[in-house]
Each structure stands twice: as structure tokens, then as C-alpha cells.
Amino acid sequence: MxxxxxxxxxxxxxxxxxxxxxxxxxxxxxxxxxxxxxxxxxxxxxxxxxxxxxxxxxxxNQQSPVDHDTSFSVREKQNRAEKSLIAKEAFHFIEEKQCILLDASSTALELARYLNEKMIRLTVVTSGIQTALELKDNPNVTVILIGGVVTQGSSTIEGTLGIELLEKLHIDILFTSASGFSVENGLTDFNLYEVELKKRMVHKAQKIIAVIDHSKLGVTSSAPFATTNQVDVLITNSTIDSDTEQILNSHHIQAISAS
CATH class of the missing domain: 1.10.10.10 (Winged helix-like DNA-binding domain superfamily/Winged helix DNA-binding domain)
Incomplete structure (x- = not known):
């Protein structure tokens, strides 16, 4: 084949x-x-x-910034402080009673933790098992977990089984990370099957906010799931140089440094 x-x-x-x-x-x-x-x-x-x-x-390449096989618990601890700063910036875009979509990234999990500390009524749709567990006891948050195949060694749902559910929902904002982001290739990820679900997430959301730590900028992984033109906001934890910011602005992307 x-x-x-x-x-x-x-x-x-x-x-x-x-x-x-x-x-x-x-x-x-x-x-x-x-x-x-x-x-x-x-x-x-x-x-x-x-x-x-x-x-x-x-x-x-042990130093590879897109080492996808590191277990979720290890990735979650990496750059935790930086991801926390990104989460705080991301929170500013969320309004009461919205329906937001969080991918299964450790940065989105950090945003879920931050949401848990706030008194805000939301519906949170997610492909992240840990993210759903983080929010499940919050009386202000309705959690919808997208169904699918659980990725081995991770807490991610992958595959297209959850697409039918997604089609029935109105999504205000998608918060997504990626293995890499470049202006030429947009948001890319390693796992082809996870990417299929992410493509549908991008298609369904009114606004796409990329939450990317600095190690992923300028990196391209194997499978694209969102073009640069589909991204509305990019939040990262390092200072974005003026040239890059100008390029992002030319693509109508609001660039935010959470440093």
C-alpha cells in the first residue's frame, strides 16, 4: 500500500x-x-x-524541540513557568458564557488550570483527557470531551471519531499549540491522526489563538493543520523581534509576547 x-x-x-x-x-x-x-x-x-x-x-535528535515521544507528564513539566505566562495572556481573550476549544497540549492544560482559579462561566470542549479532568469539578464550567482513540503514552484523543460531535457545536475560540509554527507552513504537528482532528477544530472555530512556546517558533513538523492566514493571534513566551512581528502583522496575526 x-x-x-x-x-x-x-x-x-x-x-x-x-x-x-x-x-x-x-x-x-x-x-x-x-x-x-x-x-x-x-x-x-x-x-x-x-x-x-x-x-x-x-x-x-535528543535535543529536538519537536520530540513527540516524550511522555505527556514530562512535556507538561517543561517550561511550566513560561506556559503559565502564556495562559494568563490567553485568558484575556475569553469572555463569559463562551464555548472554547482546547487542544491536548500541555500549554492548553496550563490555561485550564488558570481558568479553574477564575469565576467565569464557560463551555470547554477539549481533546485532552488531562484538561477535561482538570476542569471536571468546576461548577461554572461545562466540559465536553471529544471522543476518539487515546494516544499511547499521552493524554491525547486522536482520529476523526470526534468530528461528528464538533460539527454540532458553535466554537468561539480555539486555543491550540503545535510542534512548530513558521510563516511559510503555518501550524504543524507530528502525529498525522491527531492533525486530522485539529484541522476540523480550526475549521469550526471563529477565532484561532496559537499558544506556542519559543522553542517551536520557526520550526516545521511533518503535517500542517492550520495555514498562517487562519491564525488570528499568536502568544509566545519570548520577545518577538520586530521583523517577525511585521511579517505576522502583514498576515493579520496579532503577536503577543508573554514575557
């Missing part, structure tokens, strides 16, 4: 996370595509910061 490029690259990353290091020959045997095709994939993936090329193959 012919694989899409993104599926093939997802598979390469899955195998690398299992083995840490692989040769092109091993990958060719496992995935069933030519070594020439794989070399092209690996070179492109190295440019995107997903892995490190070695003589005859590739190894996992």
Missing part, C-alpha cells in the same frame, strides 16, 4: 524512537520504499530538526 509522505515520515520517527538509530537499508526493509526516497526524507527531516543524519542512516 502506497504511503503518503507524512505517513512515511511518521513511521520513520516511530522506528527511530524505538531503536534510537537506524540505517537507510534497515528503514527501506521496514517501510518498503527505496533507499533514495528515504535519503530525501531523512535530509528534509533533519532540516526540520526532527533527527540527525549519520553516515548511512539517521539517529534520534
Amino acid at each position: 502506497k504511503m503518503f509522505v507524512t505517513e512515511r515520515r511518521n513511521k520513520i520517527m516511530e522506528l527511530l524512537h524505538e531503536k534510537q538509530r537506524l540505517t537507510v537499508k534497515e528503514l527501506s526493509t521496514q517501510i518498503g520504499v527505496s533507499e533514495a526516497t528515504l535519503r530525501t526524507d531523512l535530509n528534509k527531516m533533519e532540516q526540520n530538526g526532527l533527527l540527525t543524519r549519520t553516515h548511512g542512516g539517521a539517529m534520534l
Whole structure:
């Protein structure tokens, strides 16, 4: 069965996370595509910061800002203070009685924690199991968990099973993070199946707010789920240089530094 490029690259990353290091020959045997095709994939993936090329193959880039396989609990603790600042900025966009959509990112979870401290009536729709649990005892918040397949080693719902539910809801704002954001490629993520759900989230929301810590800026992961023109606001934890801010403004994106 012919694989899409993104599926093939997802598979390469899955195998690398299992083995840490692989040769092109091993990958060719496992995935069933030519070594020439794989070399092209690996070179492109190295440019995107997903892995490190070695003589005859590739190894996992341990410093990669898009290391998707780190367990959710570890990712959640990373840059916690910065994510908290981003959450506080994000809160300013939320109004009483809105219906907001939170993805399964650790930054969105931080926003849920912040919401829990506020007296505000909301409906929160989420694909994050931890996010739903965080808000479930809040009498002011109605929580709707999008159904689907639970991602192994994470607290994310993926797949398209929840799309039918999404279609029935009016969503005022989507707060989403990503593995990477670049002006050329927009918001991108690693997991192809999670991306399908995120595309529908973007389509349904009246306003898209990207909550991205600085390590994701300028990074492109394998699968896009929102173009730059679909993003209304970008909140990050570092100072955005004037050139980047100008470019974002030209795309009608409000850029906010939560530093």
C-alpha cells in the first residue's frame, strides 16, 4: 500500500524512537520504499530538526524541540513557568458564557488550570483527557470531551471519531499549540491522526489563538493543520523581534509576547 509522505515520515520517527538509530537499508526493509526516497526524507527531516543524519542512516535528535515521544507528564513539566505566562495572556481573550476549544497540549492544560482559579462561566470542549479532568469539578464550567482513540503514552484523543460531535457545536475560540509554527507552513504537528482532528477544530472555530512556546517558533513538523492566514493571534513566551512581528502583522496575526 502506497504511503503518503507524512505517513512515511511518521513511521520513520516511530522506528527511530524505538531503536534510537537506524540505517537507510534497515528503514527501506521496514517501510518498503527505496533507499533514495528515504535519503530525501531523512535530509528534509533533519532540516526540520526532527533527527540527525549519520553516515548511512539517521539517529534520534535528543535535543529536538519537536520530540513527540516524550511522555505527556514530562512535556507538561517543561517550561511550566513560561506556559503559565502564556495562559494568563490567553485568558484575556475569553469572555463569559463562551464555548472554547482546547487542544491536548500541555500549554492548553496550563490555561485550564488558570481558568479553574477564575469565576467565569464557560463551555470547554477539549481533546485532552488531562484538561477535561482538570476542569471536571468546576461548577461554572461545562466540559465536553471529544471522543476518539487515546494516544499511547499521552493524554491525547486522536482520529476523526470526534468530528461528528464538533460539527454540532458553535466554537468561539480555539486555543491550540503545535510542534512548530513558521510563516511559510503555518501550524504543524507530528502525529498525522491527531492533525486530522485539529484541522476540523480550526475549521469550526471563529477565532484561532496559537499558544506556542519559543522553542517551536520557526520550526516545521511533518503535517500542517492550520495555514498562517487562519491564525488570528499568536502568544509566545519570548520577545518577538520586530521583523517577525511585521511579517505576522502583514498576515493579520496579532503577536503577543508573554514575557
